[in-house]
Amino acid sequence: MLTAAQVLAENNFGDTRTGGLAGPMGLFLILVxxxxxxxxxxxxxxxxxxxxxxxxxxxxxxxxxRADAVVADPTDRTGGQDSSPDVPTASEQRRNG
Structure with a gap:
């Protein structure tokens, strides 16, 4: 009958000398x-x-x-337009005020 120490000490990982490709493959990956x-x-x-x-x-x-900053429109030749539609134009300010 096997004791607990014998079961724990048994090498279940196979022969560790075969399959020696891990070292060169690791070096290759590090170099790449x-x-x-x-x-x-x-x-x-x-x-x-x-x-x-x-x-x-x-x-x-x-x-x-700022909400009233002027943004230049590259497709428009006027030089700029208001970025916020809520800001009144100069003519609306004169009419309201």
């Missing part, structure tokens, strides 16, 4: 992932170098939340 990382870093650095030093100024931090 390292090469991919290096190529991605080089690509992103090239893209960052192509960006301009400064972008055109946009609305300042104080003007970002």
């Amino acid at each position: 992932l390292s090469a991919a990382t290096v190529l991605l870093i080089r690509n992103m650095n090239a893209r960052l170098r192509r960006l301009p030093d400064r972008f055109p100024t946009q609305a300042g931090p104080g003007e970002a939340g």
Whole structure:
């Protein structure tokens, strides 16, 4: 009859010497992932170098939340339009006020 110690001490994992492919396969995966990382870093650095030093100024931090900010419409040649339909135009202000 087997004792509890003999059951726990028994090697149920098979021969550990066969199947020695795990080490080389792990090394291969590490090398592939390292090469991919290096190529991605080089690509992103090239893209960052192509960006301009400064972008055109946009609305300042104080003007970002204003509802009556004028937004330029690239398809319209008038130069800008109101971004909020609730804001009265100049002619409506003269008529009401």
